Amino acid sequence: MKQFLTITFTFLLSIIYAQDVAILKYNGGGDWYSNPTAVPNLIAFTNANINTKISKNPQSVAVSSEDIFNFPILFMTGHGNVFFSEDDAENLRNYLISGGFLHISDNYGLDKFIRKEMKKVFPKLEFKEIPSTHKIYNQTFKFPNGIPKIHEHDKKSAQGFGIFFEGRLVVFYDYETDLSDGWEDQIIHNNPKSVREKALKMGANIIEFAFSN
Secondary structure (H helix, E strand, C coil), X not given: CHHHHHHHHHHHHHHHHCCCEEEEECECCCCCCCCCCHHHHHHHHHHHHCCCCCCCCCEEEECCCHHHHHCCEEEEXXXXXXXXXXXXXXXXXXXXXXXXXXXXXXXXXXXXXHHHHHHHHCCCCCCEECCCCCHHHECCCECXXXXXXXXXXXXXXXXXXXXXXXXXXXXXXXXXXXXXXXXXXXXXXXXXXXXXXXXXXXXXXXXXXXXXC
């Protein structure tokens, strides 16, 4: 308990003095490093449009590291396998229940792995679809129909799922839309400007929500 309280206090101090974000590194062989231009582009967009002051080059932090407590939000993506050890799961759980926030972007192929591994983090909690009335869709930018469709995977509707701990949204998971692809440089996926703008605006909402909740 003493260690947990120390970590919590450290995390709260980091919220007060830092406004940075990080990319989550994980084991299992999945490409956690995919979409390298995505988060930097999102940072540039949020700094220009919602008055954040995030460092332009995000750090990468291992899920096992106490360094995750230095960041109010972590971004996670990839195509393949994800594996959390018991220590990884405990560290991530402590981070999230202490005030942290995790955004997961389904970069096609991630779904079956991340659902299984998040059960290690919160064995008694389930992903729930988030209604369009939730605050995350109603920050600076409004999405009255919920999460926008950015990329096609399996011809399914885009969905935003969440894990709620004691009523607070601590994990946001975009499924069948791949927001992080929409954040990447235009030349990579050749998305039209209107699609990239929707993805970036939704990403800005996620950051704004994480910074204030």
